[in-house]
Amino acid sequence: MIEVRDLVKSFDGLRALDGLRLTVPTGAVYGLVGPNGAGKSTLIRHLAGILRQDSGSVTVDGEPVYENPAVKRRIAYIPDEPMIYSQASIRDIRRLYRELYPSFDPERWEKLAPAFGLDEKRPIRKLSKGQQKQAAFWLALALTPELVILDEPVDGLDPVMRRQVWSLLLSDVAERGTTVLVSSHNLRELEDVCDHVGIMHRGKLLLERSLCELQENLVKVQLALPEGAELPEGLDILHESRTGRLRQLILRGKSEELTATLQKAGPLFMDTLPLNLEEIFIYELGGADHEVQNILL
Amino acid sequence: MININFRDARPIYEQVRDGFRQLILTGALPADSRLPSVRELAGQLAINPNTIQRAYRELEQEGYICSAPGRGSFVRRGDAAVLARRAELLERWDALSGELKQLGLTEEELCRRLKGETHD
Numbered sequence: 102m103i104e105v106r107d108l109v110k111s112f113d114g115l116r117a118l119d120g121l122r123l124t125v126p127t128g129a130v131y132g133l134v135g136p137n138g139a140g141k142s143t144l145i146r147h148l149a150g151i152l153r154q155d156s157g158s159v160t161v162d163g164e165p166v167y168e169n170p171a172v173k174r175r176i177a178y179i180p181d182e183p184m185i186y187s188q189a190s191i192r193d194i195r196r197l198y199r200e201l202y203p204s205f206d207p208e209r210w211e212k213l214a215p216a217f218g219l220d221e222k223r224p225i226r227k228l229s230k231g232q233q234k235q236a237a238f239w240l241a242l243a244l245t246p247e248l249v250i251l252d253e254p255v256d257g258l259d260p261v262m263r264r265q266v267w268s269l270l271l272s273d274v275a276e277r278g279t280t281v282l283v284s285s286h287n288l289r290e291l292e293d294v295c296d297h298v299g300i301m302h303r304g305k306l307l308l309e310r311s312l313c314e315l316q317e318n319l320v321k322v323q324l325a326l327p328e329g330a331e332l333p334e335g336l337d338i339l340h341e342s343r344t345g346r347l348r349q350l351i352l353r354g355k356s357e358e359l360t361a362t363l364q365k366a367g368p369l370f371m372d373t374l375p376l377n378l379e380e381i382f383i384y385e386l387g388g389a390d391h392e393v394q395n396i397l398l
Numbered sequence: 399m400i401n402i403n404f405r406d407a408r409p410i411y412e413q414v415r416d417g418f419r420q421l422i423l424t425g426a427l428p429a430d431s432r433l434p435s436v437r438e439l440a441g442q443l444a445i446n447p448n449t450i451q452r453a454y455r456e457l458e459q460e461g462y463i464c465s466a467p468g469r470g471s472f473v474r475r476g477d478a479a480v481l482a483r484r485a486e487l488l489e490r491w492d493a494l495s496g497e498l499k500q501l502g503l504t505e506e507e508l509c510r511r512l513k514g515e516t517h518d
Contacts, residue, residue, distance in 0.1 A: 130446050267444040275437035275447035293402070293410055296448040313452065316409050369500075375407045 102127040102248060102280045103148060108157035110143055117143045119304035120157070125282055125297065129311075130274060132291035133284040135301030141284040142181060144301070145252045148282065149178040161248060174202050177246035181253045183233045187226035191219060191236050195243075202244045210243040216265060231257045238266050242273065249273075251283040255290065267294055292378045300382060308385060315381050320359050322350045324371040333362050339384045351376075351384050399434065402443050410445055414453035422462050422473055423485065429475040433463060 103125035110118040117140045125131045135141050146152040147159045150166040150173050159165065164172045186194075199205045217235045225233060234257050241249060249270065255263045271294065273279045285291050291298065299309040319339070325346045326332070337353040346369075352359050356373055363371060376384075400417040402410055421427040436454070440447040454471055457463045462481070465471040495508055 130448075264444045268441045271444060271447060272437055272441035275435075275440045275450075293404065293445050293449075296446050313448070375409060375412070377407060 102129070102161060103131075103282065104158070104160045104163075105144070105147070106158045108144070108147065108159060109155045110147065110152065111155055116304055118147075118154075121301075121304060121306050123299055123306050123309065125280060127280055128274065128278040129297045130271070130281045130283070130295045131297040131299065132288075132295035133282060133299050133301060134286070134288050134291065135284075136286060139301040140304040141286075141301055142252055143304075145178075145180075145250055145282070145284060148250055149173075149176065149180075174204065175247040176250060177241035177244045177248070178250045179234070179237045179241055179252065179254055181256065183225070183237060188224060190222050190224050191239075192221040194225070194236075194240060195221070198240055198244065204245045206243055206245050209245060210239075213239055213242055213269070216269060231259060231262065234258055235262060235266075238269075242269055245277070247279065249279060249281045251281065253285060254283055255285075288379050288382065298378070298382075300386070308382070310385070312378070315378075315385070316376075317355065318353055319376055319381055319384060320352050320354065320356045321374045321376050321380070322352060322359065322363065322371065323374060324348055324350070324363060324368040326366055326368055330366050330368075333365050336362065351380075400439070400443065402445060411449045411453045411456075414439075414443075414445075414450055415456050418453070418457055419460075419462060423481060427473050429473050431473050433471040433473070435470055 103123065105121060105123040108118050108121040109116065119140075121140070121144060123144070133141055133144070143152065147154055148161075148166065150169065153167050159167065161172050161176065166172050166176075189197075195210065199207070217239050219228070219232060219236055219239065225236065228236065234254070238254075255266070258266065270279075270281060274281060283291065283295070288298075295312065297309070297311050298315075300307045325348070332338075332348075332350075336350075336359070338350055339353060340351040342349045360371070360373060399421070400414055402413055406413055408416070418427070418433065427433070433454070434442070436447050436450045439445075439450050443450075454463065454465070458465060458471070461474060463471045464474050498508060499505070
């Protein structure tokens with residue numbers, strides 16, 4: 102769906118995006134994670150066709166996005182700060198969207214109304230920050246978009262509304278194969294909703310993986326070996342720590358195969374533990390050093 | 399029906415899979431009953447539909463459910479009781495054999511016993 106190749110963008114000599122490459126498959130829920138200032142919002146503004154790149158390419162289904170209405174009308178974009186005419190009411194914006202987006206579905210608009218419970222006649226500026234965000238979701242979902250781009254979407258939403266919004270979005274993903282790209286500085290927030298994750302740091306994408314393949318390829322094992330016994334050869338050990346006889350290993354490979362191999366060493370005790378997403382990325386990014394942890398937290 | 403605990407260290411697809419396993423084994427979901435559709439469950443739990451798809455795929459491979467294209471996924475008839483008993487007994491076997499190993503029996507000795515080669 103989205104292909105970004107060698108994207109470079111500088112602002113006043115500062116390289117905000119530095120040769121970034123990114124691929125989002127159709128129907129994926131792609132989480133873009135990175136610390137403040139990594140370039141997430143700048144990248145997203147390129148994907149939404151707001152910024153023009155210095156070099157490189159940004160395409161959706163093979164078409165460039167910048168100044169391309171045919172592509173942009175299939176995309177719903179919710180920026181981190183609401184950028185709508187603040188004098189207008191929700192109803193005014195709805196009218197504008199109906200003009201701009203041929204895919205706007207009035208029936209769906211009505212159906213979604215009870216989920217948000219907002220007064221259509223109220224001027225946007227009289228809504229709270231969270232309500233403005235809700236209004237943005239209501240409008241975006243009524244567009245029946247093929248691609249939804251969300252910049253820090255749940256900022257300012259209460260936990261109940263957060264869940265409501267994800268529930269609506271993910272139903273859309275299941276029903277119509279909508280592609281979603283969502284940014285956050287918090288990996289944990291994305292863990293339950295994404296199936297692909299990309300990690301950004303200083304204008305580059307450090308790592309891009311599908312969660313399915315990630316979870317299957319790393320295993321945490323706790324074991325104690327008898328006196329004098331050694332670990333079997335040929336293990337791909339990413340990390341090892343020891344407390345007395347108890348070892349904790351992070352291994353690359355399939356859980357069943359690894360336990361079978363380790364059994365050969367005759368462990369006194371062995372337990373495999375699941376890794377959470379944060380741990381997986383810390384080890385994938387090359388160890389538990391502080392710099393890496395700071396990127397993820 | 400299924401609860402997702404975000405503090406649980408298990409990946410979400412495993413929580414969904416294990417949740418349904420338990421519902422099927424205990425008979426809370428009887429044979430031929432329909433599982434919620436991927437869309438329903440994704441909306442209800444606010445989790446990624448691919449995660450649910452993956453849990454369903456594993457349940458199907460393990461023989462708990464079968465899916466009829468266009469109609470949904472259903473609990474398989476007949477196997478549930480056997481599966482339940484088997485799982486229960488295997489769990490007890492694991493605990494027993496583990497304890498025997500800690501008491502000094504080797505895996506080979508346990509295997510021989512399993513094959514009926516020792517009489518003591």
